[in-house]
Amino acid sequence: MQNENMETTQRNIMHFDPKAHEIALSTEDLRVFYGQSEAISEGDLQFERYKISSLIGPSGSGKSTFLRSLNRMNDRIATVKGKIMYRGLDINSDEVDVYEMRRHIGMVFQRPNPFAKSIYENIAFALRQRGLNDKHKLDEIVETSLRQAAMWDQVKDDLNKSALALSGGQQQRLCIARAIAVKPDILLLDEPASALDPVSTSQVEDTLLELKQNYTIIIVTHNMQQASRISDYTAFFNLGKVLEYAETGDIFTNPKVDLTNDYISGNFG
Amino acid sequence: MDKIRASLLKKSVASKIERRGKIISLSCLALIILVVFLIFYFVASRGLATFFQNHINLWSFLSGIQWNPGTLGTNGQPAVGALPMIVGSFLITICSALLATPFAIGTAVFMTEISPRRGARILRPVTELLVGIPSVVYGFIGLQVVVPFVRNTFGGSGYGILSGTFVLFVMILPTVTSMSADALNAVPRYYREASLALGATRWQTIYKVVLRAAIPGMLTAVVFGMARAFGEALAVQMVIGNATLLPHNLVSPASTLTSILTMGIGNTVMGSLQNNALWSLAMILLLMSLFFNLVIRYIGRKGKLNNER
Amino acid sequence: MNAKRADKLATGILYAVAALVVIILVALLGYILVQGVPEISWHFLTSPALAFEAGGGIGIQLFNSFYLLILALVISLPISLGAGIYLNEYASKNTITGLIRTTIEILSSLPSVVVGLFGYLFFVVQFKLGFSILSGAFALTVFNLPILTRSIEEALANIPDSQREAGYALGLSRWETVTKIVVPAALPSIITGVVLSAGRIFGEAAALIYTAGQSAPALDFSNWNPFDISSPLSPLRPAETLAVHIWKINSEGIMPDAKAVSAGASAVLIIAVLLFNFLARWLGKRLYKHLTAE
Numbered sequence: 049m050q051n052e053n054m055e056t057t058q059r060n061i062m063h064f065d066p067k068a069h070e071i072a073l074s075t076e077d078l079r080v081f082y083g084q085s086e087a088i089s090e091g092d093l094q095f096e097r098y099k100i101s102s103l104i105g106p107s108g109s110g111k112s113t114f115l116r117s118l119n120r121m122n123d124r125i126a127t128v129k130g131k132i133m134y135r136g137l138d139i140n141s142d143e144v145d146v147y148e149m150r151r152h153i154g155m156v157f158q159r160p161n162p163f164a165k166s167i168y169e170n171i172a173f174a175l176r177q178r179g180l181n182d183k184h185k186l187d188e189i190v191e192t193s194l195r196q197a198a199m200w201d202q203v204k205d206d207l208n209k210s211a212l213a214l215s216g217g218q219q220q221r222l223c224i225a226r227a228i229a230v231k232p233d234i235l236l237l238d239e240p241a242s243a244l245d246p247v248s249t250s251q252v253e254d255t256l257l258e259l260k261q262n263y264t265i266i267i268v269t270h271n272m273q274q275a276s277r278i279s280d281y282t283a284f285f286n287l288g289k290v291l292e293y294a295e296t297g298d299i300f301t302n303p304k305v306d307l308t309n310d311y312i313s314g315n316f317g
Numbered sequence: 318m319d320k321i322r323a324s325l326l327k328k329s330v331a332s333k334i335e336r337r338g339k340i341i342s343l344s345c346l347a348l349i350i351l352v353v354f355l356i357f358y359f360v361a362s363r364g365l366a367t368f369f370q371n372h373i374n375l376w377s378f379l380s381g382i383q384w385n386p387g388t389l390g391t392n393g394q395p396a397v398g399a400l401p402m403i404v405g406s407f408l409i410t411i412c413s414a415l416l417a418t419p420f421a422i423g424t425a426v427f428m429t430e431i432s433p434r435r436g437a438r439i440l441r442p443v444t445e446l447l448v449g450i451p452s453v454v455y456g457f458i459g460l461q462v463v464v465p466f467v468r469n470t471f472g473g474s475g476y477g478i479l480s481g482t483f484v485l486f487v488m489i490l491p492t493v494t495s496m497s498a499d500a501l502n503a504v505p506r507y508y509r510e511a512s513l514a515l516g517a518t519r520w521q522t523i524y525k526v527v528l529r530a531a532i533p534g535m536l537t538a539v540v541f542g543m544a545r546a547f548g549e550a551l552a553v554q555m556v557i558g559n560a561t562l563l564p565h566n567l568v569s570p571a572s573t574l575t576s577i578l579t580m581g582i583g584n585t586v587m588g589s590l591q592n593n594a595l596w597s598l599a600m601i602l603l604l605m606s607l608f609f610n611l612v613i614r615y616i617g618r619k620g621k622l623n624n625e626r
Numbered sequence: 627m628n629a630k631r632a633d634k635l636a637t638g639i640l641y642a643v644a645a646l647v648v649i650i651l652v653a654l655l656g657y658i659l660v661q662g663v664p665e666i667s668w669h670f671l672t673s674p675a676l677a678f679e680a681g682g683g684i685g686i687q688l689f690n691s692f693y694l695l696i697l698a699l700v701i702s703l704p705i706s707l708g709a710g711i712y713l714n715e716y717a718s719k720n721t722i723t724g725l726i727r728t729t730i731e732i733l734s735s736l737p738s739v740v741v742g743l744f745g746y747l748f749f750v751v752q753f754k755l756g757f758s759i760l761s762g763a764f765a766l767t768v769f770n771l772p773i774l775t776r777s778i779e780e781a782l783a784n785i786p787d788s789q790r791e792a793g794y795a796l797g798l799s800r801w802e803t804v805t806k807i808v809v810p811a812a813l814p815s816i817i818t819g820v821v822l823s824a825g826r827i828f829g830e831a832a833a834l835i836y837t838a839g840q841s842a843p844a845l846d847f848s849n850w851n852p853f854d855i856s857s858p859l860s861p862l863r864p865a866e867t868l869a870v871h872i873w874k875i876n877s878e879g880i881m882p883d884a885k886a887v888s889a890g891a892s893a894v895l896i897i898a899v900l901l902f903n904f905l906a907r908w909l910g911k912r913l914y915k916h917l918t919a920e
Contacts, residue, residue, distance in 0.1 A: 548737025
C-alpha cells in the first residue's frame, strides 16, 4: 500500500476530457501475468480516436505486452486482468467474440510476417474467409489497401508473385495493407520498423501519417525520434507501469517525471 | 445502436468454425488413442484366455520347453511351454545387438567425427535408404546367402539362431547407425573444441568427451534396434528353421515368438487352446515392446538430467 | 602406447569399420539388383503368378500393393493430419498431453506382426471383413498413423508462430489459420513425410499376411465395378501384395522358379522404395521453392 502511494506521486498520467475528445480505446487497471510473474502491474490509458499514440520505454518495460493485450493476442500466453473498453464493451471478457473483435482491432508485428502466398492472396485471403468472393470487390480492396500502404505502384504488375520474394520493407508494408484490408477501427503496431532500413522506415512512417485520417493508431517503438515524428500522444513505460502519458510535444520537451527525462535523453534504456 | 458493438456480442462465424475444427481434430487424436487401447484389449483378451479359460499355469507356460498345444505333454498337461520361443527371441535380439553395436557406433563416429563430408554425402543417404528396405527382402537374402554360408561354414542345416542373428544384424545396423550419428551430432561443438584446445588428440577427444556425452543417445539407439529385432517377424521366420525346441547351439533350427506366431495363427481354430496359446505369445510380444519403450524413456529422462547438471 | 599412436590406430580401425559397413550395405543393394533386375520384364510385371510352374509374373501383386498403399494413405492421412494439428496447435503442455504422446509412441513401436494380428482379430474376424483389401488397408492405417502423425506434427511445429499471429490478428480462428495458412506452409515437409511413409507401407508384409490375405485371385481388368468381386477395385477381395508374395513363395517352396521370382520381386520392391525416397526429396524441394518464390 505504502509502496503504491510512493509511486503514484511520481506518475503523471493524462486523462482526456470525454466532451472534448473521442476515446477509441481505454484500459482500466490492466494487469498481465506470465505464470507467476507480473509483466504489467499498472496499465491505465485512454487512446484518442484518429490519433497516433506511441508507447515508449526501455526493453522489458512491458510496452509490447501491453499492446498485445489490447486485442487479446496474449490470451494463450499470459493472464490478462482488468478491463479493456471499446465501444462501451469490455473486450477482455468472455461475452465479446474475440475473432470478431480482432477484425476491428488489427495488428502489425515487429517482424514482417507475410503468408507464404501471393501478394494478392495475402490481402484477399482473410476477406474470402469471411465470405467475400466477389472478384471485382476483392480486386478493388486489394488495390486500395496497397495504395494506402504506398506500395501499389511497385507491385501492381506482380500481384501473383510470392510475397516472400519482396524486400523486408515491402513485406512490412504488405502486412500493413493486409491489416487495413479488413477495415479495422484501430491499428496496433508492435515496433513495425525495427527490422527495416532507414528508407523503408520513413516510408512506413509516411504510410502511418496517411492512415491516421481513418484509423486510430497505437504504436510501440524503441525509436524516440520516430515517436516524436509521428505520434500525437506518448506513453512512457517502465517496469510494467505507465509512468507518464501526455501529448508528444510535452513529453519530449518538458517531461514531468525524472525517469522519462533520463530515458528520452538517452541516460538509460 | 452501434453495428460493430452488436457484432462483437454475437458468436462470429470464426467462433463456430473454431469449435468445429477443434472437435474434428480432437476426434482424430481420440481415434488413434482408441486404436491403441483396442489393440491391447483384443490381444490381452485372447492371450489371457489360455490362463483363465484353459487354466494353463502361467509358470509352466513361461518355463515349459514342450510346445505342441494340440497334445498333452509329459506332465499330463497340454504341451504349451513357450520357453524355446522366448529364449530364441531373446537370444537373437541380444546377439544381433551385440554384433551391430560396435559396427554402428564405429560407423557413426566415422561419419560425424572423422570424415563428416563423406559421412554426409555417402554414408548417411545409404543408411537412410537401407532403413527403408522391406524386411521380406532381408529374409530373402538371408535365405539365399546367409543360410548357405552358415551351412557351409558351421555345418548343420544352416537354419538357426546364427542365421537369424546375421539377418537381424544387417537389418538393425542402419537404424542404430543413423540414430547414433544423431546422438553424436547433438554433442555441442564446443565440447570438442575445448578438448582439442587442451591438447588432446582426436581419438582422446572422441573417446573421452564426445562418446561419453552421447552415451544416452547411443543407448537409445541400441535399445531401439533391439526392439526392432525382437519384433521382427518375417525375415527371422524365413531363416530360423521354426523348430520349437530349446536351441542347443547357434546353428540348429530354433524359433522365436514372432516366427511361431506367423506360422501358427492361420492353422489354428479361433478359441481353441492351440489358438489361445499363440495369442499368449503375442501378448508377451506386446509387453516386451512396452518394456523397450519404458527403457527408452528412462534413458531419455536420465540423459536429460545428466545434461542439466 | 602413446596418445599419438593410439589416435592413429583408432582412426585406422574406424576407417576399417566404416568401410566394412559400407561394403556390407552396398553388397546388399548390389546383390538384390544384380540378381533381380535381369528378371524384370514387361511380362514379369504384368502377368499373374503361377503356383506350380515356372514363368509366372507379379502383375496382380504389384497392382494390389499400389491399391492398398493408396487406400491406406487415403484413410490415414486425414486422421493423422487432424491428430497432428490437435497435438501441435491445441494441446496444452500438461500430463494428459504427455500421456497421449506416449501412447502414440507405443503404437509406433509395436511390432508390425502384432498390428497384423490385431487387424486379423478386429477387422477380419470381429467386423467380418474377411481377408480383404479393406482389412489390409485398415491394418496398414493402424501401422501408419503414429508415424504420419508424428511427422505432420513436426512439420507444423517448424512453421514460425509469426505466421499464426498474422492469421489471428486478422480475426481468423485458430482452425482457419492452421488449415489455410500453417498447413499450406508446411506442405513440403508434410508431403515428404507422406511419401516416406508410403515407402514403408509398400514394403510391409507382416501386418498384411493375416489381413489382406495370402492369395491373389485372378482379376478381370476390364471390370471396374468396385462391387464385383473379380473387379480389381473390389475392396472385399483377398489381395496378396508383392512383399507378402516374396514371403509366401519362399516359405512354401512349391513354385519351381521361386528364387528367380523373389529376386525380381525384391528388386521391384527396392526400386520402388528408392523411387519413393527420391520422390520425397524432390517433391519437398520443389514445393518449397514454389512457396518461397515464383
